[in-house]
Amino acid sequence: MDKNKSNIDLEISDRRNFFKKTVAISVTALAGTSLLASQNATFGDGEPEILNHAKWGQVWGDPVSKNLYGVPSPYEHNVIRRNTKLLASGNFRASIAVTPLHESEGIITPNGLFFSRSHGGTCFVDPNEFRLMIHGLVDKPLVLTLEELKRYPRVTRTHFIECPANGGQEWRAPQFNSLQFSKGFMSSAEWTGVYIKDLIKDLGLDLSKAQWMLAEGSDNSEMGRTVPIDKVLDDAMLVWGQNGEALRPEQGYPVRLLLPGWEGNLCVKWLKRLEFSQEPWYAKEETSKYTNLKPSGKAIQHFYANEVNSTVVTPSPEKPWTHLKDGDMVEIEGLAWSGMGTITGVDLSFDGGKNYVKAKLKGLVLPKSWTRWSYMHKYKKGDVLLLTSRATDDAGFIQPTIDEETLVMGVEAVYHRNAVETWEVTADGKVNHVQIRTDHRETKGVNNA
Amino acid sequence: MRKFNTKLITTVSAITLSAFFAAGCVGNDATPESKWKTGSDIGGGVTYIMDGDKTGPYYVNSDAHKMSISNGRVPTAAELKAWNVDLQPRGIGSPNGQGIPVGSGSVEEGEELYDAKCLSCHGDFGAGYGTYPALGNGNAYELNKTLTNNRYLDPEADGPTRVFGSYWPQLTTMFWYIRDAMPHPKSKTLTTDEVYALTAYMLYINEIEVNGELVEEEFVLSNENFLDVRMPNEDGFEPNIAGANSLPGVRAYFNNPANYGAQKVKYEERCMTDCQDESAKVVKIQNGGIQSFTPPLSVVRDLPKVKKAGIDVLEVYKNNCSSCHDGMLSVGSDDWANYTTKGIDKVYENAISGTDAGMPAMGGVSMSKENFKTLVDYLITGKIK
Numbered sequence A: 001m002d003k004n005k006s007n008i009d010l011e012i013s014d015r016r017n018f019f020k021k022t023v024a025i026s027v028t029a030l031a032g033t034s035l036l037a038s039q040n041a042t043f044g045d046g047e048p049e050i051l052n053h054a055k056w057g058q059v060w061g062d063p064v065s066k067n068l069y070g071v072p073s074p075y076e077h078n079v080i081r082r083n084t085k086l087l088a089s090g091n092f093r094a095s096i097a098v099t100p101l102h103e104s105e106g107i108i109t110p111n112g113l114f115f116s117r118s119h120g121g122t123c124f125v126d127p128n129e130f131r132l133m134i135h136g137l138v139d140k141p142l143v144l145t146l147e148e149l150k151r152y153p154r155v156t157r158t159h160f161i162e163c164p165a166n167g168g169q170e171w172r173a174p175q176f177n178s179l180q181f182s183k184g185f186m187s188s189a190e191w192t193g194v195y196i197k198d199l200i201k202d203l204g205l206d207l208s209k210a211q212w213m214l215a216e217g218s219d220n221s222e223m224g225r226t227v228p229i230d231k232v233l234d235d236a237m238l239v240w241g242q243n244g245e246a247l248r249p250e251q252g253y254p255v256r257l258l259l260p261g262w263e264g265n266l267c268v269k270w271l272k273r274l275e276f277s278q279e280p281w282y283a284k285e286e287t288s289k290y291t292n293l294k295p296s297g298k299a300i301q302h303f304y305a306n307e308v309n310s311t312v313v314t315p316s317p318e319k320p321w322t323h324l325k326d327g328d329m330v331e332i333e334g335l336a337w338s339g340m341g342t343i344t345g346v347d348l349s350f351d352g353g354k355n356y357v358k359a360k361l362k363g364l365v366l367p368k369s370w371t372r373w374s375y376m377h378k379y380k381k382g383d384v385l386l387l388t389s390r391a392t393d394d395a396g397f398i399q400p401t402i403d404e405e406t407l408v409m410g411v412e413a414v415y416h417r418n419a420v421e422t423w424e425v426t427a428d429g430k431v432n433h434v435q436i437r438t439d440h441r442e443t444k445g446v447n448n449a
Numbered sequence B: 001m002r003k004f005n006t007k008l009i010t011t012v013s014a015i016t017l018s019a020f021f022a023a024g025c026v027g028n029d030a031t032p033e034s035k036w037k038t039g040s041d042i043g044g045g046v047t048y049i050m051d052g053d054k055t056g057p058y059y060v061n062s063d064a065h066k067m068s069i070s071n072g073r074v075p076t077a078a079e080l081k082a083w084n085v086d087l088q089p090r091g092i093g094s095p096n097g098q099g100i101p102v103g104s105g106s107v108e109e110g111e112e113l114y115d116a117k118c119l120s121c122h123g124d125f126g127a128g129y130g131t132y133p134a135l136g137n138g139n140a141y142e143l144n145k146t147l148t149n150n151r152y153l154d155p156e157a158d159g160p161t162r163v164f165g166s167y168w169p170q171l172t173t174m175f176w177y178i179r180d181a182m183p184h185p186k187s188k189t190l191t192t193d194e195v196y197a198l199t200a201y202m203l204y205i206n207e208i209e210v211n212g213e214l215v216e217e218e219f220v221l222s223n224e225n226f227l228d229v230r231m232p233n234e235d236g237f238e239p240n241i242a243g244a245n246s247l248p249g250v251r252a253y254f255n256n257p258a259n260y261g262a263q264k265v266k267y268e269e270r271c272m273t274d275c276q277d278e279s280a281k282v283v284k285i286q287n288g289g290i291q292s293f294t295p296p297l298s299v300v301r302d303l304p305k306v307k308k309a310g311i312d313v314l315e316v317y318k319n320n321c322s323s324c325h326d327g328m329l330s331v332g333s334d335d336w337a338n339y340t341t342k343g344i345d346k347v348y349e350n351a352i353s354g355t356d357a358g359m360p361a362m363g364g365v366s367m368s369k370e371n372f373k374t375l376v377d378y379l380i381t382g383k384i385k
Helices: A003-015 A023-032 A039-044 A178-185 A229-233 A402-409 B006-023 B062-066 B077-084 B107-117 B141-146 B171-181 B192-204 B248-253 B313-325 B334-338 B344-353 B369-381
Strands: A132-136 A142-144 A155-162 A186-195 A210-215 A225-228 A237-242 A256-258 A269-275 A310-313 A329-336 A343-349 A361-362 A372-376 A383-393 A424-425 A430-437 B104-106 B218-223 B281-284
Touching: A132 B077, A155 A237, A155 A256, A155 B104, A178 A210, A178 A310, A229 B248, A237 B062, A310 A383, A329 A343, A329 A383, A343 A372, A372 A383, A383 A430, A402 A430, A402 B141, B006 B369, B104 B107, B104 B192, B107 B192, B171 B192, B192 B218, B344 B369
Parallel strands: A132 A269
Antiparallel strands: A132 A142, A155 A186, A186 A237, A210 A225, A210 A269, A237 A256, A310 A329, A329 A372, A343 A383, A361 A372, A383 A424, A424 A430, A430 B281, B104 B218
16 A cells, blocks of 8 residues: 555645544544545545545455355344343253344345254254155155155245244243344245145045144254144145255255244254144144143143234334434334234334324235335434334234233243234433233233133 | 045135135225135134135246156155154054054163263253253142143242143153153163153152052053053143044134134224223333343444454353253362263263263364363363463
8 A cells, every 4th residue: 555645645635724633634543554545635524434445445355266155244243143041941952043133124034144943953964865754644655855855846935934932031021122032033034845735746645534744853852743734735835945045954954844824843844754644743842832821721732823923123122213313204114924824014103002003014015924014203302102013914813912912821821922012212212122011910810711 | 535636625725715705704805904815724824725827926837736746756664664653642543552662661760861861951850950941840730730820910929830740741742752852962862661761750750640559669661551641731732632533623723813812803993093901001121131142232333353263161161061060060170080080081082972971972062172172171170271
């Protein structure tokens, strides 16, 4: 770099008295490298980012031969999955790492940020040793290699996958002052694979008997779950493609089950076997876990679809409005999703769910998919807001209030909590996770029916 | 015997369709909720069946989905036998316990195995350890009564205890899970008799009664008496999925939102003003809430700190070792003297390849052996090299 030239330029500008206390000079001095303040300084007052040449713009960039599989900008190193010791289950092998929703864009999660949940650790399947067996109530049981599986006609669909424990730590009260942890047990991708109904067409499935299908993984926990035949014959898929590339190991490479809209754990990863039977199985992850205890002492088992849900994404506790000026027009943006169907609308409340206005849907509105929504807001400094979003779907469902949901489910259910959730925007623009609910020590009891 | 074929798919779809029309939910384009849906789903939602060259908003090659395609091969009898080893509560559609393997094991044998292979994570008598799950917490029949504990009325009260004895509906689940997934760092290494013994021990610590008698130390569980075991919470779940024809009940259950706290509303009739009960108040996070996030939350966009070569021993210990070693063979503990008598190389060897006592190979950490030895040295001496 031609330091002399730089100094000469500065002298010139100084002599001409255009720039007595220029930002450019002080920043240049601090930065110490890439010191070309340049003639731009002669244009007058302004930000050094504009008045100076950018330091990356005056050197060679990386050759195209670097990073043959691309990686994010190093500046994005805080946009990552995170985990918590609270959900470690000992050693983070039967645990979860959650998606940074506060940094999410659109309705697709990058594969490296897709939430990761396993019951025996992420396993690494050799695709050459992958075998899929389909058997049980069929005339012709089947074994497929990965290459043979990929010969069936492909289907590509955009669906979210959500752990039913999304929001499940907050049945009794808000606990996470974070969008990533309060709603990030989910992600969304464009999946490619085959319909199971296409795969089993010539196997002679005995539909007079076949009621259930066991899907079993080849991982350390041999994770398995029972799926009702209805879903198998509807939209159940075996997928190997995720956002245009192979599934990531964390998502079940090379093949996972995808049951659009249904609990993430039902979408068995590292798949090895499908078996058809007249009776269900009672696998561990459909009895000891993923069952919803109600106040009656009975628990809901085989709870399939994730119900209609939504959240405000911008602002969030992670990305508040502290930088806004009074009178700024700002977009309130969020996500809505339903495993029951397609999002039909989203309403937004500024008073914690007392009164709602209709928000606008944006982009593609697809079945059993994340859907973006938006509302333009004129920010008033000093106002305290309670931002609550509420979605509806084409199955006719609407998000319940916390009181409506807990009156039926109590507060010990762990899973499938889809009541409306609220961000408090404080007078100085900070955002806090709060809940609007009745203290039932003072009022009604629970429904023990 | 009905066979599954294309024609049948049409029949099934027709049934769901007609049911749907009967419910009067289709056809009005004025409401946003009726764009593509074609039927109702067992889980309470809607379906979007293939109609011509479209399903919902997606185009499809309808030719491809009409065809019957044959790939792959039929598995051999040995292959089927090797993989078809799942367990169902009454055996595979049979009251005779088909699918339940021949074998046996006693509580005493189970206890010995448990202490050697399970205790390091699951704690004494299955009481749990750190965030590792508990397997029992006393008498299952008493704990079963806690399932109605709901901290709805009193957040400070005791919650429900959902352990194997009090909650799991079927014994097959435990046998199957121990056999395929345990010990977690070395799964699928137990013999059938060992699985029986450990399952028997699970019944013992949960004080389960079999045929009216409390399971004692001399109790032997085998394929002969396996089906006699009834778990206290066998009937604790809804909808009922047991038996050969339970799906209609499951469909009915999820088509009634009142069963699971969901709300349905006509879109035009949803509440827009004065929607919240007067008694509802703003509840804030108490005491800062949960903040043990790894890595800590940050939205800063800067260049990441360059990590030094080698490992951050304390950080690796915290994330990978502390959950067990805080409690046993802790950092710098005198107990290590019993393990170093055969020389430090033997300790390294055990740590690197794992032990039956619960030490996972390399502690489940991926790093060079040299770095790993530094970690082992720290555990033994309490000093970082």
